[in-house]
Amino acid sequence: MLPQKFIAHMLSTMKPHAAHNWLKTIRALLQFAVAQEFCSTDVTQGMKLPAVRTDGYYTLSESDIAAFEAHHPIGTKPRLAFALLLYTAQRRGDVLRMGRHHIRDGVLTVRQDKTGAVLVIPVHSDLQTVLDATPGEHLTFLTTEQGKPYGGPNFSNQFREWCDAAGLPKECSAHGLRKAACRRLAEAGCSANEIASISGHASLREVERYTRAVDQARMARNAMARRG
Numbered sequence: 063m064l065p066q067k068f069i070a071h072m073l074s075t076m077k078p079h080a081a082h083n084w085l086k087t088i089r090a091l092l093q094f095a096v097a098q099e100f101c102s103t104d105v106t107q108g109m110k111l112p113a114v115r116t117d118g119y120y121t122l123s124e125s126d127i128a129a130f131e132a133h134h135p136i137g138t139k140p141r142l143a144f145a146l147l148l149y150t151a152q153r154r155g156d157v158l159r160m161g162r163h164h165i166r167d168g169v170l171t172v173r174q175d176k177t178g179a180v181l182v183i184p185v186h187s188d189l190q191t192v193l194d195a196t197p198g199e200h201l202t203f204l205t206t207e208q209g210k211p212y213g214g215p216n217f218s219n220q221f222r223e224w225c226d227a228a229g230l231p232k233e234c235s236a237h238g239l240r241k242a243a244c245r246r247l248a249e250a251g252c253s254a255n256e257i258a259s260i261s262g263h264a265s266l267r268e269v270e271r272y273t274r275a276v277d278q279a280r281m282a283r284n285a286m287a288r289r290g
Contacts (some may be wrong), residue, residue, distance in 0.1 A: 064092075066105040073111065081111055120233035121241040133228035137195040140224040143204055143217075147236055149189035151243035151261040152181075154236045158212050161202045162193075174262045181262050244269060248276040 069088065073081045085106060092104040122130075127148070134140035146157045155175050164170055168190070170183045185193075193203075202211050212220070218236060225234045240261065247257045254269045263269050 064101070064105055066109065069106060069109065073109075078111070085109065085111060119235055119237045119241060120231070121245055122230075122234055122238045123242075126230050126234060127242065129230060130225065130228045134224060136192050139196070139204070140227075142192055142196045143221065143224070143236075144239065145189050145192040146203060147239035148243050149186040150183055151240050151247070151257075153240060154217060155214055157236075158204055158214065158217060159202060160204075161200075162198065163201070165193075177262060177264050179262050179264075181260070183260055241272075244272050245276070248272040 069085075073085060076084060089104065089106040092101070092106055095101045096104050130144055131141065134144065143157070146152075146160060147154075150157065150160075150170060150172070152160075152172060153174070153176060156172055159175075160170070160172065164172060165185060168185050170185050171180065172183065173180045196203075200209055204212055204217070206212060206216070221236050222234075244257050244261055247260065248269075252273075254266045254273050257263075257269045257272065258266055261269065
């Protein structure tokens with residue numbers, strides 16, 4: 063008895079991302095109902111929504127980074143988490159598993175959970191300064207107040223609190239630091255392949271977007287400088 067026009071009406075009241083998520087959920091429910099013979103048809107069949115254009119996670123700017131670092135000094139847990147994310151360019155889950163046993167002779171070795179790739183990354187001097195100044199007695203660098211490893215969602219909530227305390231925009235997230243790390247590498251003149259050797263991106267499409275954007279900005283500045 064669920065009419066398609068009701069679903070269409072509900073979708074029209076939602077923002078694009080919410081509408082896509084709701085349609086996906088209700089479609090899964092109806093497919094289950096059809097399989098269990100609770101109803102005869104899935105009325106969401108053929109219903110489509112316009113593609114949502116997005117740049118994905120917000121990339122932290124240099125001013126965002128400076129504000130966080132100014133509020134959370136070296137030697138604190140927030141600064142340690144921030145530095146690990148920014149100077150390794152790894153995903154949240156991979157950073158949460160990092161510990162001192164992963165570093166030998168100034169090199170960090172990490173196996174990415176998502177891709178299974180093993181990355182060997184030189185430890186940046188700024189990261190080493192933070193590590194040296196931050197006490198730690200646990201297997202992983204980052205632990206809760208109870209000394210236990212963070213779960214992903216719990217860390218994200220904690221990171222949001224640290225960002226709020228530093229006055230950063232609501233869009234800032236741990237993944238935004240991974241993107242900021244890639245941006246910095248592109249600004250330093252690294253190629254897409256060089257950036258991927260650190261970030262571990264399986265596809266160069268995302269990485270190439272950074273290098274294209276940075277190259278365009280650099281060429282535009284050079285062009286205007288020559289114009290005089």
